[in-house]
Amino acid sequence: EEVSMYRIELESLKVKGKDCPKPVKAWSQCGLSSKVMDVIKKNGYEKPTPIQAQAIPAIMSGKDVIGIAKTGSGKTLAFLLPLFRHVLDQPEIGPEDGPISLIFAPTRELAIQIYNECRKFCKPLKLRTVCVYGGSGVSEQIADLKRGAEIVVCTPGRMIDVLAANSGRVTNLRRLTYLVLDEADRMFDMGFEPQVMKIINNTRPDRQTVMFSATFPRQMEALARKILTQPIEVQVGGRSV
Numbered sequence: 001e002e003v004s005m006y007r008i009e010l011e012s013l014k015v016k017g018k019d020c021p022k023p024v025k026a027w028s029q030c031g032l033s034s035k036v037m038d039v040i041k042k043n044g045y046e047k048p049t050p051i052q053a054q055a056i057p058a059i060m061s062g063k064d065v066i067g068i069a070k071t072g073s074g075k076t077l078a079f080l081l082p083l084f085r086h087v088l089d090q091p092e093i094g095p096e097d098g099p100i101s102l103i104f105a106p107t108r109e110l111a112i113q114i115y116n117e118c119r120k121f122c123k124p125l126k127l128r129t130v131c132v133y134g135g136s137g138v139s140e141q142i143a144d145l146k147r148g149a150e151i152v153v154c155t156p157g158r159m160i161d162v163l164a165a166n167s168g169r170v171t172n173l174r175r176l177t178y179l180v181l182d183e184a185d186r187m188f189d190m191g192f193e194p195q196v197m198k199i200i201n202n203t204r205p206d207r208q209t210v211m212f213s214a215t216f217p218r219q220m221e222a223l224a225r226k227i228l229t230q231p232i233e234v235q236v237g238g239r240s241v
């Protein structure tokens with residue numbers, strides 16, 4: 001029976017860190033706007049998955065969060081839904097302003113997947129999102145960034161290029177207050193740590209940072225300490241499967 005299955009799934013949730021809010025059971029407990037709820041319903045997402053049930057209230061509480069759950073468990077919405085609320089809570093961006101939120105993905109395919117999920121919500125919310133990745137022309141990405149976007153999804157190498165382009169006049173990180181590292185394990189397996197750090201070192205120290213990964217091997221802890229402040233760790237299933 002479905003309700004008890006859900007209870008069993010939630011029992012595999014582990015939480016580390018101080019003052020973590022309780023997991024939610026329904027979307028109605030997530031503090032989402034009616035426009036966000038409409039998109040969720042339209043897509044047939046009946047209730048939060050276990051990682052969403054715990055990570056969404058943790059992120060909404062304003063804390064840095066490390067979310068660990070296997071592929072296919074719904075990590076994208078776990079960081080996107082709090083992202084939309086964060087962005088909508090900020091004053092509108094002006095013509096010279098860079099993004100309020102930045103999402104790192106290790107590959108162009110993953111960046112595009114996140115971007116497509118993000119776009120479903122951006123239209124009704126009247127937000128703009130741009131996807132910045134290598135292996136395709138940079139000029140269109142630069143033009144989109146210059147028009148302004150609250151949300152940027154990127155791969156690290158190309159993001160460094162556009163930040164440096166035109167003496168730094170294409171975009172900037174001055175208003176960046178919500179940073180996401182998705183598929184963090186792959187990011188570091190692929191050797192992108194220096195590029196990610198180069199960008200993060202130019203962001204505001206008062207930003208909120210969340211990191212999602214299928215696994216969280218010991219070697220990643222040092223990196224997590226560098227970029228997250230007193231994080232809550234939310235884990236569904238094992239830490240390194």
Ligand code: ADP
Pocket residue numbers: 044045046047048049052069070071072073074075076077
């Ligand atoms: P992960 O990043 O953990 O690999 P994704 O975020 O890509 O997982 O989600 C996997 C699939 O599950 C996607 O097709 C997504 O649309 C779907 N999904 C996400 N959240 C829910 C939900 N609450 N209910 C049903 N399906 C969902």
Ligand code: MG
Pocket residue numbers: 075076182183
């Ligand atoms: Mg994912």
